[in-house]
Amino acid sequence: MSNDYYRLIAETTSDALVALSPDGEVLQWNQGAETTFGFSEAESLGRSIFELIVPAHLLAEERNTLLRACTEEVSAYESYRVRKDGALLYLNISMRAVHRDDGQLAFILTNKKDVTHLKTRRDTKFLEARYRDLLDSTPDAIVMVNIFGRIVLANGQAEQAFGWSRDELLGKAVESLLPERYRSLHVGHRSDFFTSPRTRSMGAGLELYGVRKNGDEFPVEISLSPLQTEEGILVMSAIRDITDRKRVELELHSKNKELERANNAKDSFLAVMSHELRTPLNAIIGFTGTLLMKLPGPLTAEQEKQLDTVQRSARHLLALINDLLDLAKISAGKISVELQTLDCRDTVLEVLNTLQPAADRKVLQLSSELPEQPLLVLADRRALHQIILNLMNNAIKFTEAGQVRITTASGCDETGAVWVEIRVQDSGIGISSEDQANLFSAFTRLNLTNNADKEGTGLGLHLSQQLAELLGGEIHCQSQPGVGSIFTLRLKGVSL
Amino acid sequence: MSARILVIEDNQANLELMVYLLQQLGAHQVFTATDGVAGLLMAKQQCPDLIISDVRMPNMDGYELVQRIKQEPALQHIPVLAVTASVMPEERQKILQAGFDGYFSKPIEPESFVQETEKFLVKGKV
Numbered sequence: 001m002s003n004d005y006y007r008l009i010a011e012t013t014s015d016a017l018v019a020l021s022p023d024g025e026v027l028q029w030n031q032g033a034e035t036t037f038g039f040s041e042a043e044s045l046g047r048s049i050f051e052l053i054v055p056a057h058l059l060a061e062e063r064n065t066l067l068r069a070c071t072e073e074v075s076a077y078e079s080y081r082v083r084k085d086g087a088l089l090y091l092n093i094s095m096r097a098v099h100r101d102d103g104q105l106a107f108i109l110t111n112k113k114d115v116t117h118l119k120t121r122r123d124t125k126f127l128e129a130r131y132r133d134l135l136d137s138t139p140d141a142i143v144m145v146n147i148f149g150r151i152v153l154a155n156g157q158a159e160q161a162f163g164w165s166r167d168e169l170l171g172k173a174v175e176s177l178l179p180e181r182y183r184s185l186h187v188g189h190r191s192d193f194f195t196s197p198r199t200r201s202m203g204a205g206l207e208l209y210g211v212r213k214n215g216d217e218f219p220v221e222i223s224l225s226p227l228q229t230e231e232g233i234l235v236m237s238a239i240r241d242i243t244d245r246k247r248v249e250l251e252l253h254s255k256n257k258e259l260e261r262a263n264n265a266k267d268s269f270l271a272v273m274s275h276e277l278r279t280p281l282n283a284i285i286g287f288t289g290t291l292l293m294k295l296p297g298p299l300t301a302e303q304e305k306q307l308d309t310v311q312r313s314a315r316h317l318l319a320l321i322n323d324l325l326d327l328a329k330i331s332a333g334k335i336s337v338e339l340q341t342l343d344c345r346d347t348v349l350e351v352l353n354t355l356q357p358a359a360d361r362k363v364l365q366l367s368s369e370l371p372e373q374p375l376l377v378l379a380d381r382r383a384l385h386q387i388i389l390n391l392m393n394n395a396i397k398f399t400e401a402g403q404v405r406i407t408t409a410s411g412c413d414e415t416g417a418v419w420v421e422i423r424v425q426d427s428g429i430g431i432s433s434e435d436q437a438n439l440f441s442a443f444t445r446l447n448l449t450n451n452a453d454k455e456g457t458g459l460g461l462h463l464s465q466q467l468a469e470l471l472g473g474e475i476h477c478q479s480q481p482g483v484g485s486i487f488t489l490r491l492k493g494v495s496l
Numbered sequence: 497m498s499a500r501i502l503v504i505e506d507n508q509a510n511l512e513l514m515v516y517l518l519q520q521l522g523a524h525q526v527f528t529a530t531d532g533v534a535g536l537l538m539a540k541q542q543c544p545d546l547i548i549s550d551v552r553m554p555n556m557d558g559y560e561l562v563q564r565i566k567q568e569p570a571l572q573h574i575p576v577l578a579v580t581a582s583v584m585p586e587e588r589q590k591i592l593q594a595g596f597d598g599y600f601s602k603p604i605e606p607e608s609f610v611q612e613t614e615k616f617l618v619k620g621k622v
Contacts, residue, residue, distance in 0.1 A: 275552060278581040282603040283509035289606030290513070295520045318603065382585070 016091075016112040019098075022070050024049045024063070027107050036091075036114050038084030053081040055088070069095035069108050078119075080147075081112070086191070088147055090119040116148055117171070123152040123231050124170050140238040145174045147232060149190050161241050163213035174237075179211045190235075197226030197233060210239060218243050270328055277321045284314045323459035327442070330466050337380035337470045341494045344377045344384065344422060345370045348406055351388045358396050365403035366396075375408055376494035377420045383467045384491075387475070388422060390464045391487045395426035399484070402427030410493050418493035423486055430481035439477055440465040464489075499617050502527045502542060504535035504549040504561070505579065514548060514579075514604070521610040532556025536564055539571055546617055547576045548600075551591065559594040566595045575616040579604065 010017045010028070016036040019028035029044040037044075037053050044052060054062050058079060068074055074095040081089045092113040100106045123146045131153060135142045141158035143151055154169040162169070162177055174190070175183040201223045210220045219242045227234045288311040290296065292304065299307070329335045352368055359366040377384070388406075395404040409421045431439065442462040461475070468475050472492050479485035501524045505511040511528055518524045527542050529535040533555040539547060547565065551558035558578055565571045578591045578599035591599050597616060600609065 275581040278602050279507055279510065282581070283507070283513055285603040286510070286513040286517075286606050290516060290520070293606060295516070 016110075016114075018044075018049065018110045018112070019107040020049055020066065020110060021107060022066065022105065024066055026052065033112075036083075036089070036112065037081065053083070055080050055082050065095065066108065069110075070097050070105060073097070078115070088191075089114055090116040090148065119231075120146060120148060120150040120152060120171055123150075123234065126229070126231050127153040127234070138238070140240050143169070143174065143177070143237050143239060144227070145190075145235045145237065147194055147234075149174050149187065152234065158239065161212075161218075161239065162210065168213075177210055179209050179217050182209070193224060193226075193235060194233060197235070199223070199225035210241070219246050266328075270325060273321075273328075274325055278318070281314055281318050281321075285311065285318070288314060320459070323463055326463055327459060327466070330463075330470065335383075335467075335470065337383050337467075339378050339380060339471065341376050342379050342381060342384060343374040344379070344408070344420060344491070345375050347381070347384050347388055348408075348422065350385065351392055352406070354389065355392050355396060358393075359404065362396065362400070364396060364399055364401070366405075367403060368406045370408060375410060375420055378492040378494055379471045379473075383471055387464045387467050387489055388424075390460045391424040391475070391489065394460060395424050395428065395485070395487070399426040399428035402484075418495045420491050420493035422489045422491070424488075425484065425486045427484040430483055430485055431477065431479040432481050436477055436479060440475070497614070497617070498523050498525060499545040499614075500525045500527070500542065501613070502529065502535065502538055502544040502547045504529045504532065504538075504547065504553070504558075506530050506550060506553045510550075510579075510602070513606070514609070517606055517610050518613070522614060532558065532561040535561055539565060539574070540568070543570060544574065546613065547574055548613065549576060549578060551578050551580045551582070551587075558596075559590070562595040577613065577616060 010030045010032075013030070014032050014035065016033035017028070017030040018026060018033050021027060026044045026047050026049055029039070029041045033044070034040055039052060050059055050062065062079070065074055065077070074093075076092060076094050078090065078092055081091050083089055092115045093110060095108055095110045097108050098106045127144055131144075132155070135153065135155040136157075138155065139157070141161040142153070142155045143158050144153035146152045151169050151172050151174055154164075154166055156166075158169065159166050164172070175186050178186055201221070208220050208222055209217045211217050221240045221242050223238050225236050225238075227236050288307055291299065292307050292311065326335070348368060348370060352366060356366060392404065392406065403426070405425045407423045407425065409423065410419065412418055440461050442459055465475050468489060468491075473490050475487060475489050477485060477487050499522070501518055503511060503514050503518070503526055505514065505528075508530075511530065515526045515528060518526050527538055527544060529538045531554045532549075535547075535549060535553075536556065549558045549561055553561075556564075558580075562576050562578070565574065565576055575597040576595070578596040579602060580587065580591060580599055581602040582588070588599065600612070
């Protein structure tokens with residue numbers, strides 16, 4: 001056959017026909033080679049084929065193949081080449097040595113046919129057979145991509161997530177599942193991944209989006225893992241549609257904001273309540289006081305009795321406001337207890353001093369039995385004072401004759417933790433077992449026939465119990481109607 | 497031991513109560529103002545022996561008022577007492593930090609209010 005005839009074939013075939021010297025220098029570069037690899041003839045002639053289009057990891061192998069081709073025909077093997085723009089190609093390659101008439105080796109003719117799309121189809125078949133059932137059973141959308149960035153497997157969840165049918169997905173560039181603005185960037189990331197494939201989550205810390213067939217975008221979370229197969233390396237991406245999660249996160253976020261606003265409103269409400277409710281009481285209690293002190297002038301017995309009632313009611317209202325505020329503060333987490341080691345004997349003596357006049361007025365014997373050594377508890381000074389004051393106050397209030405006695409006890413529980421108890425015992429009217437059940441609930445007022453002087457807010461024990469719990473302790477009650485009651489505050493002790 | 501006392505309080509009834517007690521029980525000479533700005537002006541004009549002031553007031557609150565008074569060379573020796581309706585411990589702390597020499601909690605006790613006030617008069621003179 002004439003040289004012209006060869007030239008004609010070389011010019012018409014779409015295959016890349018390249019003539020190489022035994023060491024790989026490009027001697028001929030046809031139109032098909034220009035189209036396939038993107039390099040013009042002028043760019044290629046005289047260059048080493050290995051520098052031009054062979055991927056780095058295949059260099060040694062390809063040099064050997066070329067050497068082999070000098071002595072024997074190498075037919076139809078498949079391998080990867082890199083195009084001028086960096087894209088990876090899958091080629092069907094054959095090589096044949098061409099000799100001059102004198103028998104000397106003239107050049108090696110290589111014929112390369114781009115079968116990238118066939119390879120993708122083959123990858124698809126291979127994967128379908130092996131993994132499809134497995135992947136259909138996972139909750140995430142799974143898309144497998146080959147080294148060319150083509151989708152070679154998609155599970156049912158991927159069809160649902162992206163709105164494409166499986167047949168439409170297969171062979172498609174994976175970038176078509178991304179919003180337009182991310183596509184060119186993704187091509188680069190994809191080749192990076194194939195260079196150092198390892199399991200990782202994609203774009204950690206970034207917001208990622210997928211795009212459906214109809215153009216809708218949705219937030220996704222993607223994890224990538226390489227899959228080595230006999231057909232080469234593939235990337236499996238598990239894609240989770242996190243639209244719902246994002247929505248919940250958003251809702252939670254706004255709920256939190258709302259709660260924060262409500263909490264702030266509650267705080268300022270508490271402060272305003274405290275101020276606004278107490279301000280008018282100041283004048284009521286104050287001027288009732290001045291009248292009872294007879295500063296403006298003498299009072300009749302009846303006037304004095306009525307003013308006493310006004311004053312008692314005003315003080316009751318004040319106590320109610322104070323207790324309510326304390327309760328509101330506890331429920332808002334606004335009472336911060338400062339736990340410290342305290343000698344509870346000091347607190348007990350303080351309260352006894354405060355209440356001695358009240359006991360004297362009712363001719364009650366107020367007594368205490370305290371250890372000689374310091375009795376250390378872990379408590380907040382103000383809270384402890386308030387609890388003991390409350391228990392003692394109640395005891396005095398509900399005892400008509402006899403005594404109110406305060407004693408202490410301490411010991412160790414089975415774990416070795418030290419406890420301290422402060423017991424307030426009275427010889428009062430006692431509490432029936434039915435009433436004991438609700439004793440620590442808010443607004444519990446016992447059904448008493450003669451309770452004119454026993455006004456309480458109904459919050460005292462409830463508040464005391466709440467405070468005791470804040471201190472890691474508790475209050476309990478033993479009582480017998482007609483005999484008396486013992487209220488016991490149990491606290492965490494501190495060993496000396 | 498009659499003294500010159502300035503009382504600053506925006507609530508009319510409470511102002512009346514304090515003035516009445518101070519006049520009746522202590523026979524003190526009392527000046528009044530109903531907000532912080534007027535109070536400061538009155539303090540400068542009268543240079544009283546003692547100032548009793550509400551904390552929450554329009555125009556200038558008690559915190560700012562006491563700071564201004566304690567910055568005035570002519571006034572800084574005057575004891576300033578707060579009257580507060582707040583029960584929050586943080587606020588009580590804040591009152592002392594702001595420069596008040598002491599405070600009363602509302603409701604004030606008519607039996608002891610004047611007596612407690614006079615303790616600071618003695619201190620102020622020493």
